[in-house]
Amino acid sequence: MIDTDVLDTGLGDADDDDFDETVEVDDSQLPAHRYMDRELSWLAFNQRVLELAEDPALPVLERANFLAIFASNLDEFFMVRVAGLKRRIMTGLAVPTNVGRAPADVLADISESAHALQLRHARVWLDLVQPALTDAGIEVVTWAELSDDERASLYEYFQAQVFPVLMPLAVDPAHPFPYISGLSLNLAIRIRNAKTGRQEFARLKVPPMLPRFVEVPGSSASGRARYLPLEQLIAHHLGDLFPGMEILEHHTFRLTRNEDVVIEEDETENLIQALEAELLRRRFGPPIRLEVTEEMDDVTLDLLIDELEVTAQEVYRLPGPLDLRGLFDLAKIDRPELHYPAHVPVTATAFQPAEQNGRADLFAAIRKGDVLVHHPYESFTTSVVAFLEQAARDPHVLAIKQTLYRTSGDSPIVQALIDAAERGKQVLALVEVKARFDEAANIVWARKLEKAGVHVVYGLVGLKTHCKLLHVIREEDGMLRSYSHIGTGNYNPKTSRLYEDFGLFTADEQVGRDLTRLFNELSGYAIEKKFKRLLVAPLHLRKGLLRLIEKERRNALEGKPAHIRIKVNSMVDEQIIDALYRASQAGVRVDVWVRGICSLRLGLEGVSENITVRSILGRYLEHSRIFAFANDGDPQVYIGSADMMHRNLDRRVEALVRVVAPAQVKELIDFFDLALSDGTSSWRLQPSGDWERHSVGADGKPLIDLQDRTMLQVQRRRRGRAVR
Template sequence: MDPALADSGLGDAEDDDFDVAFEAPDSDLPENRYLDRELSWLAFNQRVLELGEDPTIPVLERANFLAIFASNLDEFFMVRVAGLKRRIITGLAVPTNVGRAPADALADISAEAHQLQLRHAAAWTDLVRPALADAGIQVCEWNELADDEREALTEYFQLQVFPVLMPLAVDPAHPFPYISGLSLNLAIRIRNARTGRQEFARLKVPPMLPRFVQVPGSDGGLRFIRLEELIANHLGDLFPGMEVLDHHAFRLTRNEDVEIEEDESENLIQALEAELLRRRFGPPIRLEITDDMDDVTLDLLIKELDITDQEVYRLPGPLDLGGLFDIARIDRPDLHYPPHVPTTAVAFQPGDGRERGDIFRALRKADVLVHHPYESFTTSVQAFLEQAARDPHVLAIKQTLYRTSGDSPIVQALIDAAEAGKQVLALVEVKARFDEANNIVWARKLEKAGVHVVYGLVGLKTHCKLALVIRQEDGMLRHYSHVGTGNYNPKTSRVYEDLGLFTADPQVGKDLTRLFNELSGYAIEKKFKRLLVAPLHLRKGLLRLIDRERAHAIAGKPAHIRIKVNSMVDEQIIDALYRASEAGVRVDVWVRGICSLRTDLPGVSDNITVRSIVGRYLEHSRIFAFDNDGDPQVYIGSADMMHRNLDRRIEALVRVSAPAHVEELLSFFDGAFDENTLAWRLGEGGVWERHTVSATGKPLVDLQNRTMSQIQRRRRTRSVR
């Protein structure tokens, strides 16, 4: 899995909503008012695939989108499909969000996923591979190579590949080997030349070697061959004295979800380490095979892997197109998006003879709202923490860490601060899915440096993005706060669209101090002034804000709700939006991924518009805006509209108060919902339609490009107070 896609990356298939069945309140709303969340997720991944199919996008970016699609689908199977299968096996017959039995839902998913994988394979074979070849990058088959190229590759195979291969025989003396999840394998049938008996062998394609091997001596362009194709054409070297009858590629997906039962006495780190070992041996949930695999080999795999026909995906072309990430990284600027260089936020730019921006000085003047990746993470969030670490007047730093990079300067800043004698608290969420092992490593490194490391509240993931710096100034303590929508991860900040609010507002500082006390100690805070915090009162707070807009509409006042999230699933929130729409409230929902909200319910959703933007950057920020009779209230934060975020996570939204920041966020929505903006629109039957040209045939505007241009045009005179 591409680490840049975690938290979902473009994927975010993560969820643990299977343990609670939602009971919708009594209502006069129609029963079939939700879209199936699993099929909606597959529709999201189809939007990613459509970018790979789009000939107007640079071809190496198209290859990248095909790789993202494959990585997303892997995660979807490892988590969502695995969860459904677990419910079927255990007999936990909790229906899906649309009332479907798990077995029926699994059949629906299988049918849709089969079609998408076939379309994905065709996109590579018929569209992207030929387009790459036209641009001078060829992915070749063995029989397309010249003799001298084959000789050079044979030498490479003998020196670099053959020594690490491990063929495993299957016979009465050798049981069927364990097939690891997401590994690419060759199933090989051979005949013993001495006895004439047919045998079976499994060969794992080494994941540590380059998936695409460059053909030596290529002139006038780049030529590659897939590693499994190279191996397949040298099987005779692996089985001397045997006749190789046939070979076929296959790939297995396993349940790799982690389940941890917590209690106050359990050592969470040790429990996670044990569970991560068990993850490798999860039950199979998908078998991908090439379309030319013979029945004898397939029957053996189905029998030995204990997998059903429904879980077999027979595909044309190569398997594991997630390997296209390697191709997408080829250094051909003409085949990539034009470079976008993040700018430093105006308030943080050097000035007045200073070599670097003084973050604290800027925040004493005004709040600062930063927009990544258009504005630099390095010169804002990272600089904020690094300045705090070296500032002798800073007494304490408190921070949440959900996901961060392997060479994190954020973690290093916390270590530097602790070693400088400051009080440092790091709340590390070691249960961040697929980042558990990485977070355990950093948690232990932080502890060794003297950082106070805590792991949050039992039974709740800490997903909020918070940093608090306490600085002594003129004999008093001042709070400097950061509340963000994205992880403290410099790498993903370059591809994730996120927002962050920096403020020296004392009320926000007090709110964060109380929240950190709750997370690290035993305090139970009932109320916050500028924050909405889950699970205690975020849901209630949003429902009150939605209902207030409804009341305004009933009273004949203008009313408008605008929400931007990654996922819109929670039934109570959706029902509240339906009721607001019925009352005449204009509701705009901007969602990247799953959307269970329908727009085709006459009399119910007439005033609801849903858009999705999937593009160069992963839309990750969460924004909640309410017109409030002409006095807009706008919040940003970490929460999506899902059960897990509202009920089983620590999430935080902060109210944005500076009028210029409110205006900026509302104009961001205006751009997304402009009819001249390139976007997908949710319509009849839950079908998403991509609009790329205007009514007059002109190409629509790319919102992300426009946002970058707008931010780069900012002038220092636009400093916010």
């Protein structure tokens, strides 16, 4: 049974009477095994990233970058998802699984898939991307491939820049096995004492502050830049570190630890102190993955397994260099022809200044009507940042309220809030310090805001504040007017250049009242109120979406137009998925556009025939969340921050805003139409659970690239305005 009552979504009063009752749901009509495993689905997502690295049609430095993204993604997957599963199993906690399988079996499947993917990742580098880089004049070489002069030059670099920061740690009765930090690259070294003949073991950490790939001095002058992995440079000079010792074996290894943060907020009086203590504990989390080079000898491997207390299942033997995150640095090489063509975001049409070199009045533009901006095609700097900076210096602005999930201390967002506070405005920053892996940085700049006089609050106990909200109160003609921004992405100028997101600016009074109420509740206590133009989690968002889906199902049964389109990062929540299944059974066309995890199962007879699932990956990270419902010819469209996951719907403060301007509704629906067209390149989920890439048409020509086409459309809109 699903309760879909007591919700005001702004859908209209007269037509909502049908939905004020509880909806009886018969789940017996749905098959038991109707969900895909979320962890395996995530690994399938990372495989799609790897397929981009395999694509010879992409610029080779972008392919190297995708290899680094794959490696970074997989590290986080182990540190959080695998670590969380293991922790719950070891502590006897229930392990949530929607596939009806034992947790140990799930871990075994994860291990099998992850082993295969890591081997494939290594081979893509060795067999495809590294040779392609060599052909382009960028060589990653071994020590054996260097000339005597190159070795001599690198030895000088080693002595001057590397040797002084190395710290070899011996293991003997007086020196216990050292602590191995998570994600560090290390050399395991076996040596023999020339005097005693005794064999010893030592660990040497590869300094993370040095370049992962060392450029061979003078090589770029010849037109062929040559790079040597840092661990090889160190390995071939171990004699300098262990004089008088015979080097028997040396091998690279890398350890991944559990870095999931768990805080019992109800039991702590000070969230910041508890978080700082937990971050310290994170460094010493138990090992969950050991990566070693494939040539490591059994004696060294057995010692590592015994000392680190890992299982054989957690050992990953890999060819080639470990830790290909280092390719992020190589991918930054200044060779424009080996990158995607440069793209400069344009200023949204509504925010373009009336005079050349003039400054736009964003308040005046927003008063004329809602403004929808699409990043990174339209500039974050000339919209969100400019709006906040104008608010900070405007003497008529009385108050600024903003949620901050991930940003940086040197961000113009943070500086604008500080400037506003120093000008005497009321400034509230709701900082989510628990944003994973950004916790330490968030604490630093939150305290910076506090010192400047900003009212900093840390949200609600037990909930992460994930919504993207900015609310400005301005005095105009003796009255107070609200200006609001609701976005799908973080207030972060750096990621805004890489993440695809939407943001809505509005002076609508309903939205202003909604945000006033919501911010008051976020800085006070529980969220209990209804909202007019927003859907807010954790109390109302799930109910609102179920209600909208149910309305489409009823429209289909009555022969009315019915269509559901959803764009999210992840589709996992069982209630939402079941509602989509029931809509499909009623004949509703359901199109899901998902970047990452998707637990929907296609090919279920009588259940999911009307559901399609697509995924699009490319130069930008598809990050926006959009929900569109046909509504019998009067489309209802929402944008916001929420994915279809338990944590977003039940354990976070999320917000979706309804887009009402007809032109903007059409823009979002047209965006869906382009993305989901058979003529657009994408991955398509198959009934088998596999993702099949469609990038070339039947005529052998490349299909439309969504991001390139969107870039072109936005530029054409701007030129069209200039012509008029």
